Amino acid sequence: MKDLQQYTGVIDSELTKIGLPNSPVRLYDPLRYFLQIGGKRIRPILTLLSAELFGASSEKALPQALCIEVFHNFTLIHDDIMDQSPLRRNQQTVHEKWNRDVAILSGDVLMIKAYQLLGDIEAKLLPPVFDLFNNTAIEVCEGQQMDMDFEERSDVSIDEYIEMIRLKTSVLLGCALEIGAIVAEASDKNRKEIYTFGQHIGIAFQIQDDILDLYADPDQFGKQVGGDVIANKKTILHLTAIKHATKEQLEVMKQLQNAQDLVFKVDRTRRLFNQLEVRSICEARMQEHYGIAMASLAKINIDESKKEALIGLAAFLMNREV
Amino acid sequence: MKDLQQYTGVIDSELTKIGLPNSPVRLYDPLRYFLQIGGKRIRPILTLLSAELFGASSEKALPQALCIEVFHNFTLIHDDIMDQSPLRRNQQTVHEKWNRDVAILSGDVLMIKAYQLLGDIEAKLLPPVFDLFNNTAIEVCEGQQMDMDFEERSDVSIDEYIEMIRLKTSVLLGCALEIGAIVAEASDKNRKEIYTFGQHIGIAFQIQDDILDLYADPDQFGKQVGGDVIANKKTILHLTAIKHATKEQLEVMKQLQNAQDLVFKVDRTRRLFNQLEVRSICEARMQEHYGIAMASLAKINIDESKKEALIGLAAFLMNREV
Structure with missing residues (x-):
């Protein structure tokens, strides 16, 4: 295995090249800011490793790996609004540094950007990755709603809790890996x-x-x-x-x-x-x-x-x- | 031309069948509510008419027509938050009837739902409609940001204003029509x-x-x-x-x-x-x-x-x- 940090470095570097325009400034500056806050980039690395596992080069799966990370960042920007979190990784969240409206709209455009990255793929592979990604994205939203609902409930069962974390966070890891597998035609x-x-x-x-x-x-x-x-x-x-x-x-x-x-x-x-x-x-x-x-x-x-x-x-x- | 109201009726009816689950209730109830507020459904009708113009049946373009209308409704839900609008078509907006977080998240899932509808198409037609739709969706967000920016500026030119309305509303009409044309293989x-x-x-x-x-x-x-x-x-x-x-x-x-x-x-x-x-x-x-x-x-x-x-x-x- 290449060193994990090497992969993280590749993702960090490629995220700066996904083609965000300069204008409108208040739409795209928040995204440049947020994407460089960083993290371990586990999800896109899963896509790269899965592609390699099934015999493809990790380069081939790079746009889809970036899609997963960009989508994950979209969910963080919107979740931070809902959770009223002032900080993420010790840096100001988007709604805190700019405002709530900026965080809503730049989050929206980031989700669309994720789809654009997803689509940078051989035509024949688009339908299966598209289906999988759509289903997963919907599940992630459902998990976030369940999480918010649980705050107001006193009768949450452990099975419900597991289902919530499955939807809110785990299906995206599964999706990240399966997309790598699809790219490698597993x-x-x-x-x-x-x-x-x-x-x-x-x-x-x-x-x-x-x-x-x-x-x-x-x-x-x-x-x-x-x-x-x-x-x-x-x-x-x-x-x-x-x-x-x-x-x-x-x-x-x-x-x-x-x-x-x-x-x-x-x-x-x-x-x-x-x-x-x-x-x-x-x-x-x-x-x-x-x-x-x-x-x-x-x-x-x-x-x-x-x-x-x-x-x-x-x-x-x-x-x-x- | 069939009566416009006939087409509107088809869209209204089909929108009730796009497969929104019941649960989580606070994620999907707002969408069922908002989608039935109605409207003239001009955008999806453009898709159907364009498909017919170029020799396809309007049925063939129905999922894509619904995609356009669903995406439009997503933008309305989020715009209503940003514009702090209490009413739309004399009915309460989602953030007013539920709350801001519900409006953010149900808007998000509605956008993904639009993509799901878009993908209900022959595999060979997916790449062109996907590209067009992604580009358009990004432009719509850019137009909304320009609109918000203009509120704080006193030096907006008429050309800038035209560019703003082009992005915020007009490209989606173009996209609606072109998707109908793609479905009809124009x-x-x-x-x-x-x-x-x-x-x-x-x-x-x-x-x-x-x-x-x-x-x-x-x-x-x-x-x-x-x-x-x-x-x-x-x-x-x-x-x-x-x-x-x-x-x-x-x-x-x-x-x-x-x-x-x-x-x-x-x-x-x-x-x-x-x-x-x-x-x-x-x-x-x-x-x-x-x-x-x-x-x-x-x-x-x-x-x-x-x-x-x-x-x-x-x-x-x-x-x-x-």
Whole structure:
């Protein structure tokens, strides 16, 4: 596997060349700004690695890889408005740096730009990538709506939560991989397997994200440990605790929502979750999805050595040693 | 030509069948609501008429016609947020009836739905309709941004204004027609001509819209005469007046912006515009674009009788007798 950073560098560099005009300034400046905020560029790298896995050059899948990243950035710009987030990666969000209307409209044009990049492909491959991308894009919106709906509900089940993260984030990983497979003209069976791999890696990653919020090593964790607890977010930890808690424990959880001493709030919540074995229950669920993902990858009848790059990326995402 | 209302009825009816799921309720209910608010459905009818002009059945172009109407509705939902419009066709806008976040996200999913409808086409025709639609969609966003930028500028030229309305509204009429032509496998030359026809009919229509605001017969006009004047909108009438006004007349215009007596404001503005011959200058500009449109239609080498439906629709749009 090429170094991950090499791929990230390629995507960063190619994103500056996708042909955004200068004018209207307030439409395109926000996009140039936002696209250079950066990130690990996991999604487009999945497209490149998948194309390579199935025997195509990563160059061939580059426009579609950029499409996936550009679409992802469109969702971030609009989600940031809805979530009223002032910062992303420690930089101002578009609606904060410009205004809400600018964020709506530049987000819109970025989505169309994603479609333009998608269309830079052999004519015969356009219908299948177009279908897949449309279905995925709709699912991502549905996931975002479910996420917002959950904030107002007190009866969210764990299965509903998994379905929400599947739609909001995981299907795009599956789509990124399957588009690489389509570009490489992989078989229908292999397309399905690589999609399943991506989707379940995505779910496992999101569950792990929830777990790390409370159980990460503070010295290694990039952000405040317990941030989700402080914000009373309905993570899978929270939902698991609710499911297994006694009446008394539910009452404690309820009171903790309004606790003013945040260190106490996080520590007391962790203690309660430990009593309920929340972490191991969630880790089991995470393992389940990680297992489905790896089983799908194993079913792809290709020399195992060629799968190393994707296995390495999955391990990187899951903070594991290979 | 079939009666226009027959076509409108077909579009209205087909829009109820585009397969919007029930859930998430707050994502899809707003779309069902907004799509049934209605309208004349001019854009999709252009697609159907163009397909028929070039020898295809209108049924063949139906998904693409619906795509155009669905995309148009997406732009309306997001524009209504930006313009803070509480009403559209006397019914509550989506952000007013639900909220801003619902309007953003349901607008997003509606745009993707437009792409899904676009893709319901023979594989070989997908690349050209996809290219055209992407380019048009980007232009529409650019036009909306220009429109918002103009509100904050005092030096907008008439040519810039025409360019803004070309992008914001007219290119979609051209696109609607050209997609019908592509579905009917018309020649490249005919595709270009029908696009030009639509684009210039669109510009002429928008100029007429500005003129009617101040010069319509109040008994026949559906809304308050002088609404643009009252709202201090920079219409082509306003920009033309500014261009030709003396210093003293400019001063009068400036004072009228803050006039409290609205009947006086509209009447005094009309009197000033009359002195400057604003109406006839704008009508000449409108005629110019109408002329380009009709000349393009004339260049299409098809039995004139087949053009009657489109000529009739253009006449209807321009409130003319054929």
